[in-house]
Amino acid sequence: MFTVTEKAQKEIKAFFQDKEIQPIRIFLNQSGCCGSQMVMSLDEKRDNDSTFKVDGIEYLIDRDLMKQAQPINVDYASKGFIVTSNLKFDSGCSSCGSGGSCG
Structure with missing residues (x-):
């Protein structure tokens, strides 16, 4: 579900x-000291994508990621877009030495 x-x-x-x-x-970003998170970016369709069209906008999610992460929800708050899913992530901020200033 998306x-x-x-x-x-x-x-x-x-x-x-x-x-x-x-x-x-919609993809899993695994960079930075704060660990993994679901993010969004403009991109082109790939062969292994699930495609969702919402009000004229096309969203792409790798099929394997979709199977693991669903349901996936995109929301918006004052700080920007928030992508949530069923995946659980460990936060790397507590031990990365940045004093909790990640993100």
Whole structure:
């Protein structure tokens, strides 16, 4: 299952208001000292993608990731987009030496 909240969809449509609409990839970012997190980026469709179309916007998620992570939800808050899933991540911030300033 994949969902996009009304607030997130409104912000995404506003982003594309004066731009060509491109697919948005939801993926697992495993870089940085704060550990893994689900993020979004503009991308092109790949052979192993699950595709979800929401109000004219195409979202791409690797099929294997979708099987492991579903349900996936995209929301928007004052700090930006928030992608949540069934995956559980360990936070690396407590021991990375940054004093909790990750992100």
